Amino acid sequence: MYYLILNFLWKVKRSKRVKTGIKKLFIGLVLFSISRFSGVCSAKKIKVKNATQELPEVVVTATRTEKEVEIAPASVNVVTKEKIELKNPKTIDETLNDIPGVMVRRGKGLLDTLAFITLRGVPKQQRTLIMMDGIILNAPYTGIVRFGGYFPEDLEKVEVVKGPFSSLYGGYAMGGVVNFITEMPEKREIVLKTGYGSSFDRGDAMDDLKRVYFSYGDKIANRFSFFVSYGRHDTEGYPTKFVTRSSPPLAGISGYERTYDCYGELKYLLGDTGDNRWWDDSITLKAQYEFNKNTKLRLTFMRNRYEYNYDKPHTYLYNIVTMEPVYYPKEKYYLTGPGGRIQNIYALNFETLFLNKIKTKLNISYFDVEEDWYVSVGSRAKITGCPPGTNPKYCGYISNTPQNAFTADLQFTLPIFNNQILTFGGFYRREYANTKEKYLTNWKDEDSTVSLKYQSKGKTRTFAFYIQDEIALRDNLTAYIGFRQDWWKTWDGYVNQVGIAGYPKEYESNSESSFSPKFAIVYKPFKRTILRGSIGKAFRPPTVYDLYRTWTSSWSGITYAGNPNLSPETLTAYDIGIEQKFWKGAKIFLTYFHNYFDDLIYRKTVNATYQEYINVGKAETQGVETGFEQKFDFGLKFFANFTYTDSEVKENKAKPETEGKRLTYTPLWMGNIGVEFKKGKWSFYIIGRYMDKWYSDDMNKDKKSGVYGSYDEYFVVDMRVNYQINKWMSLSVSGDNIFDRDYYQYYKAPGASWFAELSIKF
Numbered sequence: 001m002y003y004l005i006l007n008f009l010w011k012v013k014r015s016k017r018v019k020t021g022i023k024k025l026f027i028g029l030v031l032f033s034i035s036r037f038s039g040v041c042s043a044k045k046i047k048v049k050n051a052t053q054e055l056p057e058v059v060v061t062a063t064r065t066e067k068e069v070e071i072a073p074a075s076v077n078v079v080t081k082e083k084i085e086l087k088n089p090k091t092i093d094e095t096l097n098d099i100p101g102v103m104v105r106r107g108k109g110l111l112d113t114l115a116f117i118t119l120r121g122v123p124k125q126q127r128t129l130i131m132m133d134g135i136i137l138n139a140p141y142t143g144i145v146r147f148g149g150y151f152p153e154d155l156e157k158v159e160v161v162k163g164p165f166s167s168l169y170g171g172y173a174m175g176g177v178v179n180f181i182t183e184m185p186e187k188r189e190i191v192l193k194t195g196y197g198s199s200f201d202r203g204d205a206m207d208d209l210k211r212v213y214f215s216y217g218d219k220i221a222n223r224f225s226f227f228v229s230y231g232r233h234d235t236e237g238y239p240t241k242f243v244t245r246s247s248p249p250l251a252g253i254s255g256y257e258r259t260y261d262c263y264g265e266l267k268y269l270l271g272d273t274g275d276n277r278w279w280d281d282s283i284t285l286k287a288q289y290e291f292n293k294n295t296k297l298r299l300t301f302m303r304n305r306y307e308y309n310y311d312k313p314h315t316y317l318y319n320i321v322t323m324e325p326v327y328y329p330k331e332k333y334y335l336t337g338p339g340g341r342i343q344n345i346y347a348l349n350f351e352t353l354f355l356n357k358i359k360t361k362l363n364i365s366y367f368d369v370e371e372d373w374y375v376s377v378g379s380r381a382k383i384t385g386c387p388p389g390t391n392p393k394y395c396g397y398i399s400n401t402p403q404n405a406f407t408a409d410l411q412f413t414l415p416i417f418n419n420q421i422l423t424f425g426g427f428y429r430r431e432y433a434n435t436k437e438k439y440l441t442n443w444k445d446e447d448s449t450v451s452l453k454y455q456s457k458g459k460t461r462t463f464a465f466y467i468q469d470e471i472a473l474r475d476n477l478t479a480y481i482g483f484r485q486d487w488w489k490t491w492d493g494y495v496n497q498v499g500i501a502g503y504p505k506e507y508e509s510n511s512e513s514s515f516s517p518k519f520a521i522v523y524k525p526f527k528r529t530i531l532r533g534s535i536g537k538a539f540r541p542p543t544v545y546d547l548y549r550t551w552t553s554s555w556s557g558i559t560y561a562g563n564p565n566l567s568p569e570t571l572t573a574y575d576i577g578i579e580q581k582f583w584k585g586a587k588i589f590l591t592y593f594h595n596y597f598d599d600l601i602y603r604k605t606v607n608a609t610y611q612e613y614i615n616v617g618k619a620e621t622q623g624v625e626t627g628f629e630q631k632f633d634f635g636l637k638f639f640a641n642f643t644y645t646d647s648e649v650k651e652n653k654a655k656p657e658t659e660g661k662r663l664t665y666t667p668l669w670m671g672n673i674g675v676e677f678k679k680g681k682w683s684f685y686i687i688g689r690y691m692d693k694w695y696s697d698d699m700n701k702d703k704k705s706g707v708y709g710s711y712d713e714y715f716v717v718d719m720r721v722n723y724q725i726n727k728w729m730s731l732s733v734s735g736d737n738i739f740d741r742d743y744y745q746y747y748k749a750p751g752a753s754w755f756a757e758l759s760i761k762f
Contacts, residue, residue, distance in 0.1 A: 061131075061159040061179040063470065063480070064168055064423050065359075065413050070530055073470075073480040073520035074165075074176075075101070075577060075591050075625065079158040081183070086676060086685050088720050088732050088757070090211065090233070092150040092180055093117055095158050098672045098687050100625040100641035101591075102160060105665075107745030108240050109206050109736075110233060111278045111308060113339070115147050119162050120593050121621035121645035122175030122571070123665040127540055129165070129173040132180040133300065135347050135365045138172050140405040140431035140460075141372070142545045146341055149280040149304030151231035153191065153213050156183030162625075163593070164538030164573045166516035167482045170427060170464050174538040174571045184225050184288050184298070185217030190762055191229075195732075197755025199238065200740070204751035207275070209235040211757065225288045232281040239272035239314065240747040241336055242708045249328045255317040262702035262710040269708075270328060271315040273336040280306035294353035300345070307340035312383065331382050337375025337396065337443060344368045359413040361425075366406050373400040377443050385442045392450050396443030399454075403433035403544075423482075424467040431460045433544040451498070456562070458493040458507075458548040460541065462486055476524040480534075483517040488541045493564045495550045507548070507564040514539040514568050528581035532591075535574040542566040546601055546613055560603070561612040569615070570598045577625075585631035594622040604654035618651035619663055635679035642671035642690075649698070658698045667692040681724040690715045696746070705744075712743040728762040 057080070062072040069076050077099045089095050093115055097104040106115040116125035126143030129136065137145045158180050165173040193213040199205035215229035244267040249256055257269040282305075288298040313334035317326040327334055347365040354360045378396040380386060386395040411425035434457035438449040468482030493507030518536030525531065542563075550561040577591030600617025627641025647663035662668075674687035693713040695702055705712045717739055722732040733756050740752035 059159050059161070060181075061177050062161045063468065064411060065421065065470075070579075071478055071522050071524070072161075073478070073522055073532070073534060075162040075532070075575065077102075077160040077162075079160070081156055084152055084155055084158075086678065086683055086720070086722075088685075088722065088734060089152050090755075091115070091147055092152050092155065092158075093147045095152055095155070096160060096178070097689060098639075098641075098674060099160060100627050100643045100670075100672070101162050101593075103667065103670060103691075105745065107749060108276065108747045109750040110148075110209070110235060110280075111206065111237055111240065111276050112747075113146060113148060113306075113308065113341075114144075116144065117178055118665070119160070119175035119178075120595065120625075120643075121623055121647055121663070121666050122595060123647075123663050126172065126543065127174040127569075127571075129169055129171075129177045130180075131177065132302075132345075133182055133347065133349070134179065134363050134409070135300075135345060136172075136367065136405070136407055136429070139369065139372075140367070140403045140544060141369075141401050141433035141435070143172060143540070143543045146304075146306075146343070146372075148306035148341065149282045149343070150180075151213060151229065151282050153193065153215065153231065154182045154229055154282075154284055156181050163534055163575055164516075164518065164536040164571055164595075166486075166514070166538035167484045167518035167536055168466055168468060170429075170462065170466075170484060170486050170516070171488075171514075171539060171541045171568070174540055174569070182284070182286070183227075184286065185219055185227055186225075188218040189216075190760075191215045192760040193757055195755055195757030197734075197753060199750070200752045200754065203238050203275075204740075205238055205737070205753035206235040206278075206750060207238055209233065209753075209755060211755075223290045225290075227284070227286040229284045230282070232279065234279045235277065236311070237276040237278055237308075238748075238750070239274065240276045241273040241310075242269060242748070243271045243273065243313075243315075243333050244269055244708060245329070245333075249317060249326070252320055253317050253326050253328055254320050255315075255326075257316070260704050260707045262704050262707060263697075264704040267707075270317055271313060271334055273310050273334055274313040275311040276308060277311060278306070278308045280304070291352075294351075294359075296351055298347075298349040300347040300349070302345040304343045304345075305341065307338065309338035310336050327383075332377060332379055335377045335381055335383065335443075337377050337398075338446065339374030341372045342370040343372075344370065354412075357414055361409075361411040361413075363409045363411075364407070366404065368404045369402060371400060371402065373398055373446065375399075375440070375443055375446055378440075381443050385444045390441075392439035392441050393453075396440045397437050397453050398440055398446050398449060399435065399437045401433055401435040403431070405429060405431045419472040421470040422467070423470070425465075427462070427464040427466065427486075429462045431544065433457060435549065452496075454497055454551060455504075456495045456548045456550060458490060458544045458564075460488065460490045460544060460547075462488045462541065478522045480518070480520040480522075483515065486514045486516070486539070486541075488512050488514070488568065490542075490544075490547055490564060493548045495548055495562075497550070497552060500552065505550075510564055510566075512541070512567050514541075514570070530579040531577070532579075533574070533576040536572075538571045538573070539568040541568045542601060542613075557609055559610050561610065563613040566601060566613060567599055567615050569600050572596045572598075585633075585637075586629070588626070588628045590624065590626040592622075592624055594620075596620050602652060602654050614654060616651075616653040617649065619647065619649050621645055621647040621663065621666065635677055637676040638674075639676070640671075640673040642669065644669055652698075655698065661698065661700045662695060664695050664698055667694040683722045683724075684720070686717065686719040688715060688717045706742070708744060708748070709746055710744045711746060712749075714741055714743040714749070716741045728760060730759045730761075732757050732759065 057069040162176040195211040197209045213231040217227040219225040259269045285301045290296040350362040378394045380394040407429045437454040441448040464486040466484035489511040491509035496504035520534035523531040548562045552559045573595040575593040579589040597619040599615040623645035629639040647666045669692035671690040677684040716737045720734040
């Protein structure tokens, strides 16, 4: 195994992509780690004096039962409450931005509606399952997750389980599972937070960022506990979208700059669409009653909202005679419409011990998106709105997609034969989404709707049965064998492009099934050595968007069609890894992973004016996750980790010229290096995060960096300092991108900024 990994790393080291000193440093770390591990494993006995005594971390997501992380059948990371408070993130996804194998994309900071989390080079949010307390957060319409409006202060911990997990969780769990777990109080606790921050150079990051958070929780008579919280962000934002044209303005106009697009084509920078403003808020209500030590019932309600808009646009152009600002070629190109979302989650969780032996869990949830809307600006729109008498077709339209999902999961766990734990159960999920687009008489007023422009809708449902057997073969050797069978169906598909011949259309129902087996083994040959390996299969069913979202571009005239006959995407993956502890507080880990995709959903060009989704793709990713950490008794910890992911499109019948290209949204390299410190009244956290360049173009042609629309390589440094003023009050100061790294993640990424927050807890 070690020869295989060394040979793989030698190929990586010789890769033409390895250009920077950071990458060489990370490779050196891996080779050093392997050499140290080889020496340790050759010894018959490991002697370590004064081993660090710590309570074992426990994870639930990896097996659906409580399990120590050390013997979990997967590569697992647990972000504890203490670590969350040390990092003091503003959003829940930022709790994961220092974990190997985890890609957290937040291109505009807090303002980013398209933030995502992906695992192990499995691209796009739709292929990673995101949950909160076991509630699926992947949206019924697209499968993506909107992270706006969630607050990390509500969390007890976050569990990240990497690798295919459809054997336990079904669709979306191709790259793995992220489970955000909220806390229930054990005693009365009140938390108040308020903070303010801005960019160091105004207009370069989120200006005038205001943040408030409040929570109250208590436990009464050791049986009834409740928790309520509210949080809100507000910011004036900064310019994130730019106005470019292929030709310069007319003679007599100046102020423009030469630039390029991500394909290297010459462009002219004319202005921006104004400060991207944002607010979000969240309210959480939870109540739990414990009937006895084995039986409890919890009810949860969460409401998340966000809204964004743009301040007055900025033109960089001026008339060289009058010096008056000029919007060239017309104001419409400088305008971007607002958008927002209102989402409610209702959940019931019941646990009991049946017949004093069978642990039973019932989870029921209803995920309801009241509004998910955005405004598109028409060709005759003005900064002030639309001139009187403007045809609504040329003023703009609003798109809104209400959607919901009902989910029920019944799970049983029981020990058998003295050395086995059997977990099995059933699953049901029903999804619905209905998109409507309506013309506006004023693009600045989302309530000024008139006639219908477009509609598409549809339903899906899934039945499933799963089973997993955990077998303790020896005291230091455990095997996990499991599978899941999913039966999926879609129906009530409907599309109406008003005014276009052939519409409306209604579609017949379609059904498919997926079988997802998995085998894993955990071996602990020595006290400080853990070996893991697994192989499994996962799938992702097509979403309502994939199936029915059909629309015609007013610019190109091309129709982009869904396909109600799509089949699920599948993935077969295996991994093998080691975790080795050395002297006191020192640990390294190394994992090799390999993923093979089949039936990837891709757009096929049928003719010059028609494209549709079909199952045609095959792809492959393989890579290494490795890292090192060193803890000291006086509260100091050093850590470093990196991830290398090689990806390749193996087959694409819809577009053969993409074969051999890298997968989109998959960086070759990622890495983190940082320091944590906590002692007395002080705590400190600093991290450097590296992300390699990645492509959004399937032909990998978007190679130009440092321009609007590109996805740049970057290395940024963030830091947090906290001082505990007294028992119940603390003050924190943070800096993001403190060296003011200038880069793009399609949009202009935030520059250097600061934030100060006062926290009161009693």
